[in-house]
Each structure stands twice: as C-alpha cells, then as structure tokens.
Amino acid sequence: MNKKIVVAICGASGSIYGIRLLKALLKNPVNIYLVISNAGYKVLEHETGYSGESFSSFLKDKGITFNKNAYLYTHDQDDFFAPPASGSFRNDGMVIAPCSMKTLGAIAAGIADNLIHRAADVNLKEKRPLILLPRETPLNIIHLKNMYMAAKAGATIMPPSPSFYSNPKSISDLVDSVIARVLDCLKIEYDFIREWG
Numbered sequence: 001m002n003k004k005i006v007v008a009i010c011g012a013s014g015s016i017y018g019i020r021l022l023k024a025l026l027k028n029p030v031n032i033y034l035v036i037s038n039a040g041y042k043v044l045e046h047e048t049g050y051s052g053e054s055f056s057s058f059l060k061d062k063g064i065t066f067n068k069n070a071y072l073y074t075h076d077q078d079d080f081f082a083p084p085a086s087g088s089f090r091n092d093g094m095v096i097a098p099c100s101m102k103t104l105g106a107i108a109a110g111i112a113d114n115l116i117h118r119a120a121d122v123n124l125k126e127k128r129p130l131i132l133l134p135r136e137t138p139l140n141i142i143h144l145k146n147m148y149m150a151a152k153a154g155a156t157i158m159p160p161s162p163s164f165y166s167n168p169k170s171i172s173d174l175v176d177s178v179i180a181r182v183l184d185c186l187k188i189e190y191d192f193i194r195e196w197g
C-alpha cells in the first residue's frame with residue numbers, strides 16, 4: 001500500500017526545501033496531499049520562478065519524475081473538506097517545509113485557521129508524525145516557546161540547518177542534507193546521501 005504523506009509549503013524563505021522533499025517522495029509509490037499557503041505561493045514565485053501553472057507541471061518542468069504509482073493531490077489552504085482535515089484520514093506523517101513563524105505559532109496555540117494548521121493539529125491529536133522545518137533567524141522568545149510547545153505536543157522540530165561534514169559542492173547538496181533527515185523521520189528510503197560511517 002502506498003504511504004500517505006501530507007506536505008505543506010508555507011511562506012517562509014526556502015521553498016526549495018518543499019520542492020526537494022516532493023522530488024524525493026515522488027520517486028516512491030506514495031500518495032502526497034500537498035497544501036501550499038497563500039503566502040507560500042508568493043514566496044515560491046519569488047524564489048523559484050513558479051508562475052501559477054499547475055503544480056505537477058511545474059515539478060515536471062523542474063525535471064522531477066514521478067514513480068508510476070505516485071499520486072500528487074493539491075488542496076487549497078482553505079479547503080477544510082480535504083482528507084488531511086480529518087482525524088479519520090490515516091496518514092504516515094505530515095511535513096511542513098518550510099514552516100513560517102506564523103504557522104508555527106498557530107500550531108503551538110491550537111488555532112486551526114487553515115488546512116495546514118488543521119492538518120497539523122489533527123496529526124498531533126492522533127499521535128501521527130508531524131515534522132516542522134521552521135525558518136527564521138534570529139529567533140525571539142516567542143518563536144522558541146512555540147517550538148517548545150509544538151515539540152511537547154509531539155512534533156519533530158527540524159530546523160533546516162544543513163550539515164557540512166559531507167563536503168557539499170552546491171546548494172542542492174546542502175538542501176539534500178536536510179531532506180535526507182526528513183526522509184529518515186518518515187522512514188522513506190533514498191539514495192542521494194550515504195549513511196554516515
């Protein structure tokens with residue numbers, strides 16, 4: 001059976017993390033439920049050249065290939081009728097990459113104001129994996145407290161801080177070093193980075 005993964009892209013800098021995650025996931029037989037916030041679309045346009053086409057076409061134009069048993073479903077941020085809005089939708093985890101401080105704050109406060117917040121809230125209450133890649137620097141005490149609250153509720157806080165011990169040669173290598181750790185958390189195999197040691 002295909003793994004079901006919820007992926008959200010917020011309006012924090014680093015849309016490339018979300019795209020690279022989708023690239024790695026879609027190589028596998030998976031069902032992806034993708035939600036991009038309104039701000040997420042704006043930052044995507046600014047950082048990646050996305051210009052409003054269907055997201056599948058955009059990914060294909062970026063050279064991303066889909067496994068023949070991979071399915072990508074995209075949902076509007078205001079669609080509370082989408083599967084990830086319900087606790088009865090069994091999934092293997094949700095990743096927010098990148099996660100803005102606004103969305104982190106909403107999750108920490110239990111405010112389910114859009115589908116991303118709601119799906120995260122649902123995964124926490126159902127004790128399913130929720131992985132956040134919060135992006136901001138420096139962090140104020142509110143950001144830190146919100147990360148603490150989300151972690152205490154069961155989220156994995158995974159700041160996108162790339163590693164350098166594998167001698168990266170490009171931005172893509174740096175991004176890969178972060179995404180590999182996300183895939184580890186989701187228990188999804190990959191071949192673009194070797195296990196240390």
Ligand SMILES: Cc1cc2nc3c(=O)[nH]c(=O)nc-3n(C[C@H](O)[C@H](O)[C@H](O)COP(=O)(O)O)c2cc1C
Pocket residue numbers: 009010011012013037038039040042043046099100101102103135136
């Ligand atoms: C180019 C750009 C970069 C941004 N980078 C960040 C960021 O790194 N972290 C952050 O928390 N917000 C960032 N923001 C602000 C968020 O987009 C804004 O707070 C938005 O309301 C987040 O909404 P969302 O969580 O629904 O995506 C950025 C905005 C722009 C236009």
